[in-house]
Amino acid sequence: MKKFIVTLFVFCVTMVSAQSLEFSALYGYQFGSKLNYGPNYIKIDDSDEYGISLGFEMSNDVMAELTYIHQGTELKIRDTFTGPQEERFADLNGDWILLGASKYFKDGNVRPFAGGSMGLLFLAPSNENTAIVNRRLDNRTKFAFAFKAGVLIMFSQSIGIKLQGNMMFPVEWGGVYIGAGPGGVSGGTAASSTTIIGGLSGGLVFRFGT
Secondary structure: OHHHHHHHHHHHHHHHOOOEEEEEEEEEEEOOEEEEEOOEEEEEOOEEEEEEEEEEEOOOOEEEEEEEEEEEEEEEEEEOOOEEEEEEEEEEEEEEEEEEEEEEOOOOOEEEEEEEEEEEEEEEEEOOOOOOOOOOOOOEEEEEEEEEEEEEEEOOOOEEEEEEEEEEEEOOEEEEEEEEEOOEEEEEEEEEEOOOEEEEEEEEEEEEEO
């Protein structure tokens, strides 16, 4: 966490002195995922996402970027303690803060690109289904990686659109399980696993400077 904060500070200082800045406002769709534990699973529903990205040009074809993405979705569960049917388990907000870079492969008004980043994912469950869980689920913070590829289309020197595909995953994802105990049915953390969350997004891009 401390290393990430130091890296973020260095990024902000470098950004202030950059000659060319790029601001992107993106909206898109994230595909769901499934976390298995034994014969049971937790499912992350498909959802929309929105985000912003601020970058500075390190060279003519490389852009360093700070990105924030929000995902609001729903968790569903199928567990031997809840019966054979899939049940709603809880709402889930995911906030991604990522530092990375993108490389453009062509000059001009149409510029294909690919990039990677790393950072933190803040997970905040809420509105737990009290019919199957008798306590609140904990918020969690995970290190995360992300990769993307797409195309930037500039209509002028300062305004354009960006279309891209995303692949994002936490380094470690704590699965949720259902268990029976003296106090009834409760939720907890199962063996950790990794899941990949893919998505598509697009939006406006504004460029400032040379």
